[in-house]
Amino acid sequence: MDSRLQAESADVRARRPSRRFVLAGGSAAPFVTGAAAGDTDPEVARCASWLAIDAEQRRLQLEWGMLEGWLITHRSWYKLAPAQQAEIREGTRLAEIDARLNVLEVEGHALLKAMRPRxxxxxxxxxxxxxxxxxxxxxxxxxxxxxxxxxxxxxxxxxxxxx
Missing domain, CATH: 4.10.860 (DNA Excision Repair, Uvrb; Chain A)
Incomplete structure (x- = not known):
């Protein structure tokens, strides 16, 4: 997990919605198709890129949620100190997912910002x-x-x- 989350108390983590909960709020909206490199309208490609980021985020959120559930059930994850969490192999994957989600969030936000004025x-x-x-x-x-x-x-x- 990133340092922001490590610093939180167990009480705060318990009240924060999990990525699994956030994922459950998603919907099955249609995706843009045909946004190939040859498209003349860059807005279509920009939207297709955002939708691809969104799809990756949702996939990673699902994986994160399943892994988090496993860690909570089998390793008492949130009862462990950060140093103990770092020793668990599955915890490493959780940290990797979290880091990738942070990157995708920044990239997606930049694309959304670029879409607004056009x-x-x-x-x-x-x-x-x-x-x-x-x-x-x-x-x-x-x-x-x-x-x-x-x-x-x-x-x-x-x-x-x-x-």
């Missing part, structure tokens, strides 16, 4: 932006908004010939 120049870019928005809005928190966005993605894709 108006879309194609229907494909609108679809790509809406696909990103669908991943950012949890269906459990805002089912109506999420449904409208995912329907808009499907409708725009159908109107544009499925591009």
């Amino acid at each position: 108006p879309a120049k194609s229907v494909e870019a609108v679809i790509a932006n809406l696909s990103v928005a669908a991943r950012l809005i949890f269906v459990e928190d805002h089912p109506e908004a999420h449904g409208l966005i995912t329907r808009a993605v499907r409708d725009l894709a159908a109107f544009s010939g499925g591009k």
Whole structure:
């Protein structure tokens, strides 16, 4: 685990939502397809890159959650001192995942920041932006908004010939 989390007390860790909980808030929004290197609209490629980062984050969050559960059940993970945690092989993988998730968070945030001020120049870019928005809005928190966005993605894709 990174130093931020190591410094926290067990009480604070117990109240903080786990990555497994965060993952459960995710949704099955559509992904942008066709964002090949030859696309003329860089916004589509930018969105596709963000969606790829999001997919990797979700995969790693799932792995992290499963590994965390195993460590809690089989190694009393949060009862161990940081030095003891460092001696456990599976704890090393947890730290690797955590470090990668930190990198992906920075990269994803930079891409989101780059998307904001740019108006879309194609229907494909609108679809790509809406696909990103669908991943950012949890269906459990805002089912109506999420449904409208995912329907808009499907409708725009159908109107544009499925591009």
